[in-house]
Amino acid sequence: MTSGDSDSLLPGTGLSDLLDAAVRRAGDRAALDLAGHVWTYRELGDLVAQASDGLRRMGVGPGSRVGLCLPNSPWYVIGFFAALRLSAIVVQFNPLYTAREIVQIARDSGTDTLFVSDLSMQVATMAEVRRQRPGLAIIGCPLDVASAGAMPSDWRDFGALIAEASTCPAVPVTADMPAVLQYTGGTTGVPKGAVLTHGNLLANCEQIRLHLHLEPDADHRTVAVLPLFHVFALTTVLLLSVRLAAQIVLLPRFDVDGLLRTIARTRPTLLSAVPTIYGAVNGVAVEQLPDFSTMAACISGGAPLPFDVREAFERRTGTRLVEGYGLTEASPVVACNPVDAPPCDHSAGIALPGTRIEIHATDEARGPLGPGEIGEVCVRGPQVMRGYWQQPEETARVLQDGLLRTGDVGYLDAEGHLFLVDRIKDVILCSGYNVYPRMIEEALYEHPAVAEAIALGLPDAYRGESPHAFVALRPGAEASVAGLRAHLAERLNKIEMPVTIEIRAALPRTAVGKLSRKDLRETVRAEAARAADLRVDVA
Template sequence: MVKPWLELYPEEIKKELDYTPSPLQDYLTKAAEQFPDKAAIHFMGKEVTYRDLYDAALKFANHLKSLGVEKGDRVAIMLPNTPQSVIGYYGTLFAGGVVVQTNPLYMEREIEYQMNDSGAKVILTLDILYPRVTKVMKDTALEHVIVTAVKDYLPFPKNLIYPFIQKKQYGIVVKVEPSDNLHLFTDIMKTAESKPIEIEFDFEEDLALLQYTGGTTGFPKGVMLTHKNLVSNAVMCDAWLYKCKKGEEVVLGILPFFHVYGMTTVMILSVMQGYKMVLLPKFDAETTLKTIQKQKPTLFPGAPTIYIGLLNHPELKKYDLSSIDSCISGSAPLPVEVQQRFEEVTGGKLVEGYGLTESSPVTHSNFLWDRERVKGSIGIPWPDTDAAVFSMETGEKLPPNEIGEICVKGPQVMKGYWNRPEETEMTLRDGWLLTGDLGYMDERGYFYVVDRKKDMIIAGGFNIYPREIEEVLYEHPDVQEVVAAGVPDPYRGETVKAYVVLKENSSISEEDLNAFARKHLAAYKVPRLYEFREELPKTAVGKILRRALVEEERNKLQDQDEKLG
């Protein structure tokens, strides 16, 4: 197939890359050999060197072996971004295990489902989350729980003060006593051996990760990602960031590692290239601004809501953000206004990328340097990645500028869904991954997403793409965040509703917004309904949950019908 985008590559980016067939954890071994005394992690004032990270991961691996973990067994990690999450991840791989990333915001029902679906034998979690795990443990295959605490990797005196902060913040302090199936992370680090474990790996076939999708369309599915999938995507990322220097960059780690985007672009890439990760367990605008000023990160992978949160902080101007050189935004569409403002504030580059859990996750991005960036485009495919647009009616490949479903191929594409052969067959066809996103490619090879297939609004027979409406409303100077969705309408089938968060001290009305929208959109695309909110529902990585809002509307209508009935 002709790949027009390859003509756009600068000479620094190879069109075909080499992938050493080594399992993912080998890169930590190499980093410890090459950069033993360099900081791998900075966490709230404490630093962990690559040598210490490697030793700790081996200790964790040897402890897992002592618990009976064998090659292919699943080990769940239910942690925010902390040193323990990195240690547990690589330690599981050293032991031959498969990591199951588990969102620490999950409640009992969600934990139980994921543990049963994955068949995880061991879980590593925080002390304050331990009570949730104990409630479901008997109904799952879990045999052992390893408990850690945020204070375990805090410097003195923060480690002494933190339990009091935790009690004030969460209302609890959990005291955990070790037993046959309950293990303390701190004890493991004191007593376990840090000897290498010899295990044979099949680079192409062996799983490194079960990454669960968000579950917005039903039960979450476990995406099977192999060592090759994750290594290849990190190698592609490094090729794209060709001006970055091995062993020298500082990466801001706000994106959670239990989401594949943060895992690949922050954790895996950093270990592969000997970068320092500056970890933050959650996003808070003020803490993030202070951290940027003090730690001077050069790379900042993020999501639009993170950049928006920083830009709208009332004291933004007092912070120095000039260390930031490169940012790739993912997880949701990046409004053009946000891109421009962030670049003005930092002096760095912010570009939109694209991917999904099933592709480890990145497939496309705009260029950061030396080439133009195309407004509204997700960019072009990464090296060794093929992409095309297929008709949803005929299944045929479409010519440029025609809208269909974006499909991708490449070494980063998943092996399939865990224990779901039928759904795997529906999503992987002839080597192509069907993304579920509607879009088109222009003549030069730039791709554009117009919307999720399932988010397209059909009102009065017209196809309406929420992203187009959102882009327009984001241009209004009083709008901080917005999401458009299709809600039931007895006459049009669906109608457009805009949910809006206004900037502080703004007092614009629905009429003002409507007049603004009418200047820029065809009449049938203009929202018929507006709702002003203090905040919008989001995933842990900052993606706005459009479907949650649609569900709210359906429930409201149902309640009204029941009252009338």
């Protein structure tokens, strides 16, 4: 199948059609499970229609931007489909974001309504957000049992949102209309909202279904351990599950014991996760592992899957683990290894149905390269974004005649398997999340003692990569690592926080005087190698 067959991949014109179809086909089937509390598809459909009417009464309509800043919960799913039912645009927020990050994305996107939880940490963050954006309407969703629903007086409680609402008919949409703004830092670290249309996300959902040979209404159960605000989970967990009328077992946060207890309780058939999670499972004694025999597919994405992690997981669980590749701008999945064929070691898989992967010379001197030739990975297909939100120059840079330039370097073998070699961009892939060095560096530059700063990713056995920061101080200035860490704690979220902060006399520069992340990375690796040799000699 080529990208010309994209129309055949669309089961409807709007994402809310997925839910409506599931309600019609499987209304009495379990849709959501949160700690054993179950909502059927009919109950979910009713709640979405009521929340949609509540949002309509608040003034939300076609083109409005509705933010979701929630952990995995029924309120995320309800808010997502309720907004789309009105032809509004969903803006994804990580609930671990700092107030500054939330304000930055809210301003750029024009978000005027935001779903948040009543967890104490988020209540404190939102107080600062409201100070800077007083017109933002906040809908509080109950997750903190201890608070007994005590929310700030200037929030609207989710219960009040639906209390006087009636069912609300869906607003018609077309496949090319924006559905989701998924923010990514791209090559610069400055957040950009990838505009993912209804057609993009519907197509990618169907591409994944076809690739994995999954039939709708086949009694599937999915563990939602990945956060749904992450584009990987949005498509492979939420949308794919609703397409299949599958049960979604919601985990608000990841801990390996909780995941394994959930697998034992619900016997899921589908699991999408980042390599860190599979590595954590590998760290549990075999006799403590639940039965994985019901799994139809275990998918790894968000970061490269180490060979030893895959091999150990398959050996210990008896379950096939396949690696995929994607990026936010492609909704996100581009390639995946087959579940019904022998694995291709170290490969990110083959192109999904309707997708074409091309390798182009990074110097743009030539067109598509042949098998085995290394260049920039480029993608064509119905899942490729419409562009970046209100950033035509950035859009033109990565979208050229329908071709998405990914910024990743790799090659295709003669059978079409994709192998990734490196990344053009300096994004740090930490447990499946994008961490942008520039964001860390800019936060460090706000410290009065810091003259120069470089952040980079270094290999991490658990998270794949982890951020590390290096600084040079201004002449005569003093600062401690503890003081710098306290400074960053007010400006970065936990994922972005550097594992180490090192104060150096000077940082490397290029011949033209620019700070050189490349040279610093090589220096750090050489220092680590010398330290390892020294430990061996001492032993």
